[in-house]
Amino acid sequence: MxxxxxxxxxxxxxxxxxxxxxxxxxxxDEVSVKEAWKSLMGNGVNSYTKSIVFKNSTLYVELTSSVxxxxxxxxxxxxxxxxxEELRRDVVQDVVLR
Numbered sequence: 219m220x221x222x223x224x225x226x227x228x229x230x231x232x233x234x235x236x237x238x239x240x241x242x243x244x245x246x247d248e249v250s251v252k253e254a255w256k257s258l259m260g261n262g263v264n265s266y267t268k269s270i271v272f273k274n275s276t277l278y279v280e281l282t283s284s285v286x287x288x289x290x291x292x293x294x295x296x297x298x299x300x301x302x303e304e305l306r307r308d309v310v311q312d313v314v315l316r
Contacts, residue, residue: 247309248272254304255279258297263290275311277301287315 237243251272256264268280277298281287290297294313301310
């Protein structure tokens with residue numbers, strides 16, 4: 219049986235409890251990371267992005283441009299830092315560009 223919450227809890231607190239009890243963190247993290255990539259990289263990079271997959275703390279990004287892939291590979295650590303900063307916690311540990 220679940221723990222009864224007092225009436226003084228915020229909606230955010232109640233949602234956090236619900237997410238943890240139903241083990242929804244992985245799915246929410248996947249959606250959040252994909253949205254962070256799209257918002258941080260902008261239209262230029264997104265137009266060359268074929269697919270985005272987030273699995274086991276690794277972000278896999280498939281790009282259609284080998285030149286862009288090479289250029290982004292130099293800034294992997296910065297990309298990881300930007301996404302984690304956007305999400306306000308350390309979610310992404312590695313980025314694999316294909």
